Amino acid sequence: MSYVSLYRKYRSRNFAELVGQTVIVQTLQNAIKHDRIAHAYLFSGPRGTGKTSAARIFAKALNCKKGPTPEPCDECENCAKIKGGHSADVIEIDAASNRGIDEIRELRERVRYAPLEGRYKVYIIDEVHMLTPEAFNALLKTLEEPPAHTLFILATTELQKVPLTIASRCQRLDFARLKLNDIKGQLQKIAKSEKFQIEDKALELIARSAEGAMRDAISLLDQLVSFSSGQITYDDVVTLLGTADEALLFGFADAVAANDPNQVLALVRKGMEEGRSMQQVTRELVFHFRNLMHLKAGTGEALELTTDQLQRLGEQAKKFSLERIKEVLRALSRAELDMKWHPYGRLVLEVALLELLEARQADAVAKRVSESDVRPVIATRTSPPPNETPIAAATAGHIPSDGSLAGIKDHWSAILENMRKKSIYGFVSLHEGEPIELAQSGKLVIGFRKGYSFHKERLEEAKNKEALEESIREVVGHRIPVECIISDRPNSPTLSVNSVAEFFNGKVV
Ligand SMILES: [Zn+2]
Structure with missing residues (x-):
């Protein structure tokens, strides 16, 4: 016998089995009880929340x-046919597969015929927002004058893409994302009846990673079964998902709280060595800090977490101010977005985390400086006289450059060194570029290879640009405006991306 996926095997067969959609179930059952069945329903909601299952159950209930x-x-015969997908009266159209042109045309021709076996002819159109404008028009004409024995169930994950003319002719039912405990309960039920051994922590992680989509959770369980031969552990789930495990997440948050860049970089490296996806790790970190935020704000009960987790998170939350947690969340969310188009997820995460620590260190330095202001004698002595330019100090040991492109190139390492002192992140990005032209406009053009736009854009940020132009001035003697471009020219060997972590590791204090 061929293998039936767990998802198909445990698909809800009746309303009682449809998990987590009580309002919808009640609405549909009442429609039947009170004989108030609408001509058209629009089921909207995220994928894997039971829309198609509910549509089939409703079709069975009617026929x-x-x-x-x-x-x-x-x-019964009718129910069995609908279940097997070969009822002549229940027609399923997947608008995503060929955008429904032929199907809708056929539908318009055949919609007038009475049902053959049951009481209703039920058209289930999945991902209805994918229909072409022509198909939508044809569908609209049918919806305007629906035959009495016909029922439409339109399902969509993207409600905003369904034309209002269509949506307004349907009774709309919104399917909610499933609650963590609902998913967990269903997984437990399946595990029990299939006789799988599965750790509770593993169940928890599967349910959490599914983000409210039952189908995803069950598919993942299916994969895990073949992956781990019947005995599923938390580590199996972590390995399969490529997610961060809890130890890693708590470790990151501790390192951020302690302002420890070495520890942060060591954890990124550990994550990489364990084969985790940096995007996934960043996402989980966002969730972790979101949890901390709720605990800090006193809204922890809203989180779907175990008592043990809540207690540990509560302890960790004490190490942060609410403002600091928000700061971390902003930086991590930005990093998660950046990763979508940047090829080096690891670098994006490292820079985001180190920048957070840098900001904190800058605060600490500012605090020390303002404390030293209390003792004006020392402060005056250590500050440079106001009119003295720092050129002499910065270029000590260098012959000043003549300001030509060749001169700038000759002194590029001195410029880089100045940049390193001003902005370590600007420095890393500058390292990935090279001076290629002194344009007629007087601008120094710095080229970056394709795929390095992340560095280009970072260097174009006002504070880094300012730092660079100042670094050049300190070497050349006058200010040269810079312009960053993406260039096809092969760059000279630069700092490799993999060595960035080692670089930070050695140099960041
Ligand atoms: Zn039946």
Whole structure:
């Protein structure tokens, strides 16, 4: 016998089995009980929340030999045919597969015929927002004058893409994302009846990673079963998902709290060595800090977490101010977005985390400086006289450059060194570029290879640009404006991306 996926095997057969959509179930059952069935329904909601299952159950409830009934028997001839997908009266159209042109045309021709076996002809159109404008028009004409024995169930994950003319002719039912405990409960049920051994922590992680989509959770369980031969551990889930485990997440947050860049970089490296996806790790970090934020703000009960997790998070939350947590969340969310188009997720995460620590260090330095202001004698002595330019100090040991392109190139390492002192992140980005032209406009053009636009854009940020122009001035003697471009020219060997972590590791204090 061929293998039936767990998702198909445990697909809800009746309303009682449809998990987590009580309002919808009640609405549909009442429609049948009170004989107030609409001509068209629009099921909207995220994927994997039971829209298609609910549509099929509703079709069975209407056409069941013992019906119409609020709960179909699932055994009679009609129910069996609908379940097997070969009922002549229940027609499923997947608008995503070919945008529905032929199907809708056929639908318009055949919609007038009475149902053959059951009471209703039910058209289930999945991902209805994918229909072409022509198909939508054809559908609209049908919806305007629906035959009495016909019922439409339109399902969509993107409600905003369904034309209002269509949506307004349907009774809309919104499917919610499933609650963590609902998903967990269903997984437990499946594990029990399939006789899988599965750790509770593993169940928890599967349910959490599914983000409210039952189908995703069950598919993941299916994969895990073949991956781990019947005995599923938390580590199996972590390995398969490429997610960060809890130790890693708590470790990151501790390192950020302690302002420890070495520890942060060591954890990124550990994550890489364990084969985790940096995007996934960043996402989980966002969730972790979101949890901390809720605990800090006193809204922890809203989180779907175990008592043990809540307690540990509560302890960790004490190490942060609410403002600091928000700062971390902003930086991590930005990093997560940046990663979508930047090829080196690791670098993006490292820079984001180190920048957070740098900001904190800058605050600490500022605090020390303002404390030293209390003792004016020392402060005056250590500050340079106001009119003295720092050129002499910065270029000590260098012959000043003549300001030509060749001169700038000759002194590029001195410029880089100045940049390193002003902005370590600007420095890393500058390292990935090279001076290629002194344009007629007087601008120094710095070229970056394709795929390095992340560095180009970072260097173009006002504070880094300012730092660079100042670094050049300190070497050349006058200010040269810079312009960054993406260039096809091969760059000379630069700092490799993999060595960035080692670089930071050695140099960041
Ligand atoms: Zn039946």
